[in-house]
Amino acid sequence: xxxxxxxxxxxxxxxxxxxxxxxxxxxxxxxxxxxxxxxxxxxxxxxxxxxxxxxxxxxxxxxxxxxxxxxxxxxxxxxxxxxxxxxxxxxxxxxxxxxxxxxxxxxxxxxxxxxxxxxxxxxxxxxxxxxxxxxxxxxxxxx
Numbered sequence: 001x002x003x004x005x006x007x008x009x010x011x012x013x014x015x016x017x018x019x020x021x022x023x024x025x026x027x028x029x030x031x032x033x034x035x036x037x038x039x040x041x042x043x044x045x046x047x048x049x050x051x052x053x054x055x056x057x058x059x060x061x062x063x064x065x066x067x068x069x070x071x072x073x074x075x076x077x078x079x080x081x082x083x084x085x086x087x088x089x090x091x092x093x094x095x096x097x098x099x100x101x102x103x104x105x106x107x108x109x110x111x112x113x114x115x116x117x118x119x120x121x122x123x124x125x126x127x128x129x130x131x132x133x134x135x136x137x138x139x140x141x142x143x
Contacts, residue, residue: 002107015086034075042112
């Protein structure tokens with residue numbers, strides 16, 4: 001399970017160091033795609049396959065389903081760790097997540113998310129998000 005948050009910088013070539021605590025669970029090869037809330041999602045191969053199957057089951061006749069599947073897969077790339085534990089984030093994904101220099105890598109259970117540091121700080125700003133309010137809505141999801 002992926003947990004925690006780690007602040008890193010992206011180098012001039014668009015590479016980042018993957019936190020060592022995440023490397024073994026992600027594996028040598030994993031998938032990265034456009035995430036929600038201006039983030040990037042990284043899935044280990046097994047979790048990617050599970051999510052891929054769910055997306056394949058969506059009705060082709062549903063416009064929102066088609067749109068989500070298009071954006072999810074068209075932005076996806078297979079990542080491979082280099083000998084120093086780094087990956088390259090393609091330009092299109094850096095633009096999607098507004099990543100320029102500083103970033104935050106967070107564990108979110110079954111996936112890793114990559115955020116521009118300023119985007120993450122804005123998202124987690126107490127004035128922007130109310131954990132109590134979110135918790136109230138979680139009961140609607142059975143939690």
